[in-house]
Amino acid sequence: MNESAPLSQHTPLFQPRFDIGAQRIDCGREPDVATHAAADDFASWPLLDYSDCEPTEDQAAINRWLAEAALEGRDVLHVGTGNSSVARLLAGKARRIESVTVAHNEWRHGRELGLADYSVHLLNKHSLAFAERFEAGAFDCILDNNLASFACCQRHLERYFETLVRLLKPDGFVLTHWLGMQWTLDVGVDDVEPVWRLDAGKLRAIASVYGLSVQREDELFFLRRADRN
Structure with missing residues (x-):
């Protein structure tokens, strides 16, 4: 490698795969669990930590669907741990439940429940660490009621969708909710x-x-591989 070559020759510019009007194409930093932590000081409601809250309206709707779903022996990923209502609902039904959160209290609360076949991970879903945490084709069902709400930029939202597709089993699906799709972080940080x-x-x-x-x-809303429909 030519040490004197311009950086642009070593690192290709990010080329977006879709255009729905985003202005922040690449935030220029790696997302982590502290990316939005400073926003807590500006909010008068639970922003990141829902460990001691009842499920939100959208999460409650997802839970009602889960209660009737045929998920026996299935592998489930829950993005946004909250008070671990999904894990408590599916314990003893799903084969395995993995959950990710950026909130330390949610992470601790979930671990302290001691549910069998339930693991909680302290990860930012847009991070490379999350993209590399689980094996490909690991999940039948991925739950995220805020698919794009905390996107720092298009580059990292694209990374998240790429990860979702990689993690889905051939017949797997992603489940989200209209209300969660409407919510964005807007508190000044x-x-x-x-x-x-x-x-x-x-x-x-x-x-x-x-x-x-x-x-x-x-x-x-259910997202499935188009070639499986």
């Missing part, structure tokens, strides 16, 4: 761009780039 407030059209536009189709059931 590391604000999320309003463009990441998703609707059905934006979600389909993004999903199609990754070979995913979107099916809507009331306020729930």
Whole structure:
């Protein structure tokens, strides 16, 4: 490698795979669990830590669906641990439940429950660490009621969608909720761009780039591999 060559010759510029109007294409830093931590000081409601809260309206709707779903012996990933309601609901039903959170209290609370076949990971879902944590094709069901809400930039949101596709089993699905798609972080620190407030059209536009189709059931949205429909 030529040590004197310009950096641009060593590191290709990020080329977005879709365009829904984002201004922050590459934030220029690696996401971690502290990326949005400073925002807690500006919020008067639980922003990152829901360990001591009842499930939000969107999470409660997802939980009602899960309670009736045929997930016996399946592998489940829950992005956004909260009070571990998903793990408590699926304990003894799903084969394995993994969960990720950026909130230390959620991480501790989940670990202290002592549920069998349940693991909680302190990770930012947009990070390389998350992208590399689990084996490919590991999950039948991935739950995230805020698919784009905390995106720091398009580069790292694209990394997250790439990871979701890599983690899905051939017949697996991602489940999200309309209400969570509408919520963005806007408290004066590391604000999320309003463009990441998703609707059905934006979600389909993004999903199609990754070979995913979107099916809507009331306020729930299911993303599956398009070639499996």
